[in-house]
Amino acid sequence: MNRVPRMRLRRKCELLKENLISLAVTVEESFRSAIAAIRSRDKELAASVIEGDREIDRIEIEIEETCLEILALHQPVALDLRLITGALQIINQLERIGDLAVNIAQAAVILASESPLDIPGEYYFMAQRVESMLKKAIKSFVNEDEALAAEVLADDDEVDMMKHKLHRNFEDRVNVELNRRHALTQLFLVSRHLERIADHSTNIAEDVIYMITGEIVRHGHGASK
Numbered sequence: 001m002n003r004v005p006r007m008r009l010r011r012k013c014e015l016l017k018e019n020l021i022s023l024a025v026t027v028e029e030s031f032r033s034a035i036a037a038i039r040s041r042d043k044e045l046a047a048s049v050i051e052g053d054r055e056i057d058r059i060e061i062e063i064e065e066t067c068l069e070i071l072a073l074h075q076p077v078a079l080d081l082r083l084i085t086g087a088l089q090i091i092n093q094l095e096r097i098g099d100l101a102v103n104i105a106q107a108a109v110i111l112a113s114e115s116p117l118d119i120p121g122e123y124y125f126m127a128q129r130v131e132s133m134l135k136k137a138i139k140s141f142v143n144e145d146e147a148l149a150a151e152v153l154a155d156d157d158e159v160d161m162m163k164h165k166l167h168r169n170f171e172d173r174v175n176v177e178l179n180r181r182h183a184l185t186q187l188f189l190v191s192r193h194l195e196r197i198a199d200h201s202t203n204i205a206e207d208v209i210y211m212i213t214g215e216i217v218r219h220g221h222g223a224s225k
Contacts, residue, residue, distance in 0.1 A: 009074045013083055016066050017142075020087055020094075023059045024138040027094045030056065030101040031134065031197065035127045037108035038190065041116070049105035056098040060091050079211075086211035090141065093200040093207070097134065100193045100200075107186040107193075117183045120169060126162040126191065129155065130198045137204040146212045152205035153217070159198040166191040 030049050037046035067084050070076060076084055111117060133155050140149035170188040174181055206217045 005074065009070070009076060009080060012066070012070050012074065013076075013080055016063065016070065016083070016087055019059065019063050019066065020090060021138070021142055023056065023063060023091060023094055024141070026052075026056055026059065027098045027101070028131070028134055028138065030098055031104075032131060034101045034104035034108060035124070035131075037105055038111065038119070039124065041108070041112040043109050043112045046105040046108040046112070050102050053098055053102045056095060060095045063091050064088065082211045082214060086207045089207045090204050093204045097197050097200050100197050103193045104190055107190050110186050111183055114180075114183050117180060117187065119187060120166070122162060122166055122169070123187070123191065123194075126159065126166065126194050129159055129162065130194045130201070133159070133198050133201040134204075137201040137208070140205060140208045141211075144208075144212055146209055149205040149208040149212075152202055156198055156202045159195060163191050163195040 030052055033045055034049045036042070037049065067088050070084055074080075133152050136148050136155075137152045139145065140152065166188065170184060170191075174184050177184060209215060209217045
């Protein structure tokens with residue numbers, strides 16, 4: 001590839017990376033707002049998360065189109081090719097996290113419509129851990145930091161244990177607080193959504209490792225490409 005097309009490709013890749021970071025920041029804010037809506041019983045804040053999902057979908061489509069354009073017009077190889085294919089995977093993970101933030105916001109609307117429910121602090125602690133995983137996954141992409149991506153993989157087990165603990169809490173309460181079953185079920189679903197966000201953050205970290213090293217990592221195991 002001669003110098004001019006190469007420079008055009010690099011500019012396209014840099015723009016792609018900037019747009020992906022913008023999407024990641026938007027998704028992260030959506031998730032944070034959804035959790036805040038649970039804590040504050042704020043229907044308006046929850047509604048803003050639900051409404052904002054359309055913008056996330058728009059940005060995702062725009063980035064996907066950019067990736068496909070680069071593949072068609074520039075035929076990237078090596079690191080550039082891994083960036084494009086990795087970006088396609090990451091935007092899909094981010095879009096799903098955005099959808100899960102909407103699910104949490106919808107639960108927030110329901111919980112705010114009922115009398116206040118005692119929410120164990122473990123829910124918020126789990127949300128903090130999941131937010132940390134998402135932040136680290138995004139930062140590992142921005143800085144091309146393999147070690148930070150590996151930390152995200154290690155964090156996933158802790159979140160799984162938290163979800164199991166909250167599941168037991170739900171089973172204990174739902175058989176006692178019979179008049180709060182609907183609210184308790186919504187609350188338990190929040191823990192499931194958090195677990196899934198952690199899983200998608202882990203997938204992003206795996207994609208980052210692939211982009212940096214060319215190594216495919218799934219379920220805690222690596223395999224040479």
